[in-house]
Amino acid sequence: MFGVVPKVLWERRATADERNRITLALRCLLVEHDDGLVLIDTGLGNKENEKFRDIYGVDNAGQGGRTKLEDALREVGYTPDEVKWVINTHLHFDHAGGDTYTDAGGKISLAFPKARYVVQKGELDFARNTNERTAGSYLPHNVQGIPFQLIDGETEILPGIRGIPTPGHVPYHQSVLVTSGGEQACFVADLVPTSAHLPLPWIMGYDVQPLVTLETRRRLYQRAAAEDWLLVFEHDPTVVSGRLGKDGKGVGLVDAVALH
Numbered sequence: 001m002f003g004v005v006p007k008v009l010w011e012r013r014a015t016a017d018e019r020n021r022i023t024l025a026l027r028c029l030l031v032e033h034d035d036g037l038v039l040i041d042t043g044l045g046n047k048e049n050e051k052f053r054d055i056y057g058v059d060n061a062g063q064g065g066r067t068k069l070e071d072a073l074r075e076v077g078y079t080p081d082e083v084k085w086v087i088n089t090h091l092h093f094d095h096a097g098g099d100t101y102t103d104a105g106g107k108i109s110l111a112f113p114k115a116r117y118v119v120q121k122g123e124l125d126f127a128r129n130t131n132e133r134t135a136g137s138y139l140p141h142n143v144q145g146i147p148f149q150l151i152d153g154e155t156e157i158l159p160g161i162r163g164i165p166t167p168g169h170v171p172y173h174q175s176v177l178v179t180s181g182g183e184q185a186c187f188v189a190d191l192v193p194t195s196a197h198l199p200l201p202w203i204m205g206y207d208v209q210p211l212v213t214l215e216t217r218r219r220l221y222q223r224a225a226a227e228d229w230l231l232v233f234e235h236d237p238t239v240v241s242g243r244l245g246k247d248g249k250g251v252g253l254v255d256a257v258a259l260h
């Protein structure tokens with residue numbers, strides 16, 4: 001998760017278990033929009049097998065629903081049928097795996113049957129044409145059978161909800177900027193997966209274009225600081241969100257909202 005950053009440095013920010021794994025969240029963002037519910041990313045879903053769940057230490061089974069995401073929707077009073085839009089930042093298994101689900105018989109169906117699914121056009125092409133380096137993250141059952149609505153570049157998907165290209169992790173990765181009541185929140189997804197990844201060169205080994213990630217971050221940070229955006233972190237196990245601040249000479253976080 002920390003690429004070329006030495007473990008002696010990153011383990012001050014994230015504790016590894018005996019198999020060298022760190023705890024990560026699969027935090028999706030639900031927006032209560034005038035047009036209906038908008039769900040940004042869908043987590044891992046329930047389609048992966050026992051071996052996969054063991055490798056990644058997946059803890060995503062629902063109590064009442066199929067996944068923890070469906071449980072969380074129910075907790076705030078909604079059902080999957082009420083989600084009108086699903087926006088995927090990209091199609092890696094930990095972001096789009098929950099677009100669909102499998103039943104006990106192995107049949108795969110849309111997890112949000114009444115929703116329109118939105119993704120960048122370039123991302124769908126990239127996900128469907130894998131190579132040896134990218135195939136491990138783009139699983140065929142996450143890129144087939146979903147009636148995606150494609151957008152191309154920066155797009156206002158709905159009033160106040162913009163897809164913003166933030167390439168680097170993958171070439172057509174997008175972040176989602178939500179504007180409401182004069183404030184802006186940006187769901188940065190894998191551009192900055194956790195608050196520990198805020199320093200410009202703390203880039204994941206998973207990123208296929210690490211130097212592009214660096215420049216995308218530099219640009220996004222300038223805009224985020226100038227417009228006082230709230231940044232929302234998809235994979236941070238404790239820090240949900242915060243605003244950019246200074247940490248010595250580097251980038252830090254202020255107004256952090258953390259779970260206990």
Ligand SMILES: [Zn+2]
Nearest residue numbers: 092094095190
């Ligand atoms: Zn991810």
